[in-house]
Amino acid sequence: MINLTPQLTTQQLTDPMQPEPFRVKRVMKESYDTFTLEMEPVNSERLFTFAPGQFNMLYIFGVGEIPISISGDPNQPAMLVHTTRIVGAVTKAMSKLKTGDVLGVRGPFGTGWPVSAAKGCDVVLVAGGIGLAPLRPVLYQMLAHRDRYGKVVLLYGCRSPEDILFRKELEKWRARFDLEIFVTVDYGDSDWHGNVGVVTKLIPKAPFDALNTVAMVCGPEVMMRFTAIELQKRGVQGEAIALSMERNMKCAIGLCGHCQFGPTFICKDGPVFTYPQLQSWLAQWEI
């Protein structure tokens, strides 16, 4: 039986409440409402080590602070990379940052994806919309140590072809013989020749051995709920499914209680959980 113990990877930060200034090196537009920031520390030669799945608190001075998952390559710790969608005042201000601008960074915080526990298994990553960003570091990590894993499959769903993130990278990965990439959209125009339908539809036919598979799922809660059900229908054990949760966070160290979800704090006990840890809470109307 596969058992994913959540990887508690929180590092000893000198002062977890003190933002460190980072300078924007590059801003990349991923889609009409999503962008990626590449950043470097202003004051030090610090290498930003993190585990895939962890997040940072990003602070736009005078506007506010929000949690965002790290979307970069854990093997390239000189560069901190975040991808986010414009949904509120902070992300809107963030989208207007230019090369050379400075913002505050606290982190990394939280648990990571069960990358080590997945060794020797097939791995299926299921991403919905912006949920691909927190899973991208897993792919980097697995591709850097490809021989440690069985089949690696990415199932990615989004609204339309215009919403596809990291398109060039997906095309590059798709050309590899040791990685299976399936993308589906909710609706496609006449230029789209790929799959149409929700991401759960890809699960029954995806090439992995369900009994020896670790699944990592990231997207909106309702998508993760139905994905976990579909994975189990295919034969994947509930214990072998990991999900990444999102909540409004303030302190990021389990003090303020803003991100409480049932008996857990998303910031401290998550954001990555096993499905059995969350299953009974996911369908609750109000928590």
Next chain:
Amino acid sequence: MRTLDELLHEHEFFKGFKPEHLELMAGCATNVIFEAGEYIFREGENADVFYVIRHGHVALEIHDPRRGPIAIDTLQENDVLGWSWLFAPYHWHFDAKAIKLTRAVAMDGKCLRTKCENDHTLGYLMMQRFATVLADRLQQTRLQVLKLYD
């Protein structure tokens, strides 16, 4: 060369069907090929057939005069295309277009309906299978309208 009942036997949709039923249905079957870009059927046309896809990729489309064709679902190997042959008035609800070269077995709907009427065990089996297909597609459609990724 494989016979039509062998092709049906290999298809996911017919798993568990008895050989005598497959043989019976093979009498309503023909092999078909659609080139990439070719329309298999159009909305409103008579639905006298359904297809078991052996290989390829098919898009179900709705045509919007402003936006052109919009793909709302895609089907591939081991899927079944078309259920309108089962229910009056037997007209297609969408357009179906082969995105890639597609090989399928076309099942004559009128012929099958007659066989299902004459053999209720076969009729029940077919209804059971199509009900599963319809339930799956309904569930997917519900998730699609939820705007799952927002």
